[in-house]
Amino acid sequence: MLVVLGMLAVFYAIVIGILYATQQRTSPSFDEYSVGNRSYGPWYVAMSYVNSWWPGSTFIAFFGLAAGAGVFGLYGLAYSTLGVATMYFMATRAWRWGARYDLRSQGDLLGLRFNSRPVKLVASVIGIVSLFPWVVLGMQAFGEIFRYASGDRWPVTVCLVVGLVVIVVRQYWTVRMGMRGLIMTDMFQGLVAYVFSAALCLVLLTGVAGGPISFAALSRVSETVLRVPGDGGHYGPFYLFSLIFTGVIGSLCWPTSFQRIYTASGVRSVKAGTVRTVLLSGGFYTLLMLLGIAATTMPAVAASPQAGWFTIMQSYGGTWLLGLGITIVFAASMGHVDGSVQVCGLQIANDLVNSERRQLSDSQLMKVAKGSMAGYMVLGGVVAYLTFNMTRLQLLAQVSYQGIVQLAVPLFLGIFWRGGNARGAVSGMVSGFAVAMVLTFIYPDDIAGLGSLTGGIVGIAVNLVVFLAVSAATGTSAEEKARVEAMFEVARNPVRVATHPVPIVEPVGTAVPGGQLNG
Template sequence: MTGSSFLTFGMVFAFMALIIAVLYATKRNSRNFSDYAVGGRSFSSWFIAMSYTNSWWPGATYTAFFGLSAGAGVLGLYALAYSLLGVTAMYLMAERAWLWGKRFDLRTQCDMLGLRFDSKAVRVVASLIGVICLFPWLVLGIQAMAVLFQFASFGKWSLAANLSAGVILIAVRQIWTVQMGMRGLVITDLVQGITAYGGSALLCLYLLAFSHDASYANLATLPSQLLSLPGHGGQYGAWYVFSLVMTGVIGSLCWPTSYQRIYTASGVRAVKKGTVQTMIIAGGFYMLLTLVALAASGLAVVHANPQDGWFTLLYHVGGEWLLGLALIIVLAASMGWVDGCVQVCGAQIANDVVQVISPRSDRQMTVIAKASMGVFMLGAAVAAYLAYDFPRLQLLAQMSYQGIVQLSVPLFLGMFWKGGNRTGALASMSVGFLVAAVLTWIYPDDIRALGSLTPGVLALGVNLVVYLACHIWLGQSASEHKRVAELFAAGHARSGDASALAPTHGGQLTPDLYSPRSSK
């Protein structure tokens, strides 16, 4: 690929300038750490929809997952299946999650787990699992940024230069994320989401309708191996696709980046309406992207390197202008996702690890969160360099799912069932995560002897058994039973309900001292 980088870099930096202008126009200092961590719980459904979509589909969607569809065919649709089912789970959790968050001043997913089980240890362990499992995704996001600069420079820059440029660009963007917290992130997610997902959907429609190399007509001539799922012969067994979809669905609301979007909403209605809008946005854009990947799979430049196919296809069809648009789309998706990932990890380290072990003031917690963001970014940049030539990038994403789903047992059962106890919550997710880690080290993709069941699904079964065994063996004390019953009652009550309860931050229930905002 040859060409002038003046146009491509100009388009990239023009978009970056737009995002910075939006940030300057909406900049406001946070009143306290809660405002910093959840943006004042003030955003409408469209902000929630775009923010949730931006937290779900990173720039790596256009590299790792485009490559999966172009190289392995309809297997790429598994991500669409679990995404839509996962958003449905968010819809079902919206009321209780938001009401608990508002009334009990919850700032993170781990905050909720600590409240539900009245346990600091549960809160700390859940936070560490979340941060560890987000790390591979941040690596993928930084690698996507490096690929972006590789194509913007038409291959003239070295790998180190591409990675450094990507990290510097994200670091510049992080100046405002660090200053404004979740408020700045959600506001820019709207602009970035319209660009990344609305823009790519329109571009895909154009390619399918008017280009020869990725047209609808090409779908009728796809080879049979791209139209069959693993499990019907070949290297994978019958349980492989089931395992991928199951971990995706279960893990969708276990991601701290996704769950925290619930707390930024102005009310329950905003969360529920936002999830419906997310289904339309995410489902439509990813389906079109997969169709384009399949239609272009026979093109020589795509077939030679499927993970770079998004860029090579657009350049092949429309030269530097379409390549520039492809770069802007990946930049918008990458910035939104990396920003969310880094912000949430910083908030969790400050709020759910440092604050639990050694309480700090709001100002100190904000400083700790900012410092954590910098360390997290630096570590991911080093890992991105070392793993840059990994042949199947989507495996990094799949491996992270094996760990994050281990939060699901105490998270989902804790939210919808009054049973269980703190010992079971701590033991189940700890044992499940360790089993998943060991098995994933041995079997990074699937366990052939078990019909290609993935390590995370097997570990999840162990996780559930441990949780239920602790419930049967230890049960709940009378005081704990009463506390949980009051907590569930508060998850249904509306403002003005005299029976509503609100604890101080940390989990102990106390009489309601304020009138919570109505969940319209």
């Protein structure tokens, strides 16, 4: 136990050390606080995106899916890889509009595109509400981490309280430094959580030193492990399609993912970061799932699939390897919770509180953002404590995912199409979100009568129909058409980036000179 806790303490100390060493000594502007002054290169963008996408529960829930249900777990690879590709195609307009109009959030972009504060408010509220269950689950994951780290000697309450204290201390720096603190630590946390874990999976699968599993074990898995829902069983033919489709279009609907575009130093950095993200994410997740599938041959893993990652670590290398495995999950959990809390605090300050009638100064915006982060985190901790043994909490996570994809209709159509209007966007999002939440509550998994479609897919269909119908019925003025046309014209040309008063630490070749046309 002391060895594992010691490894976690060393990792945690390095993270705090990085934050302390890279903190800005002068007071930052809100643009620096929220998007890092749009100054980061492709590797920072890629690692930050991966940290915001794969939570620590990937090593528990998704690994358990592969270890328990086999190749079904690979559906996450399909939607994550295809979804990240969307960022590549959105990069030019999203980043140039962000730099030109000083956009700081996803709600900012939608509000600008449709020239409507209600659009901005609705989009931001959907994002904030949808992220909350994942913050709760992330905090609960810390409780699980310390349960394994203590060798199951600590009571559940103690494990959860220790986990909450750890993330609260870490969040002090997120509140203080904003996006800069996330970017700087995401690189280190990402190396541990995704690069080291991928290498570890590869070593385990090679069967070095006679480990319990290997690539050869993949040839011995049972036939049931090679089936996916819809290939027999009670699921209909559209279930897997629904999961992948929802994941693909929803990948950039999460505010944490979308905001990474704005931190980049230019369009090239976003696109290069996208390529790196695909390689990092695809390589890591593929190896993790193959390890899980191969582990179906281990009786101990088959008995408890969600604990499979920890079971393999201990079976293969004892205490030290178990400690490394727990540290990897710890790193992934920390990065995901950090990103979620930061972006929600930003959107509360920038999208909900700040307005044209009540314009806040940079100092006021940062105070509201910091207070919002603290409040959001405390609320998440309280709910995590109260619902630690609540099995139905998974339903909230499902509702949140089916809900967040309702941003896809105005977001994607708004970026790639000049049509539509604010009334259509608001009506579509509200109706789609409501339908998705109600259906997902009634049918948490799938809707059997619709071939196992999910509530989110039905919601998106309603969203799209309402968006197009209301937009067509209410029309768009000539002035609005001209404004939108001017926006699309802005996206055709490189945009000037303002000078950052304090140089940001960057790898060679990624720094952005003040005033340079970049993207």
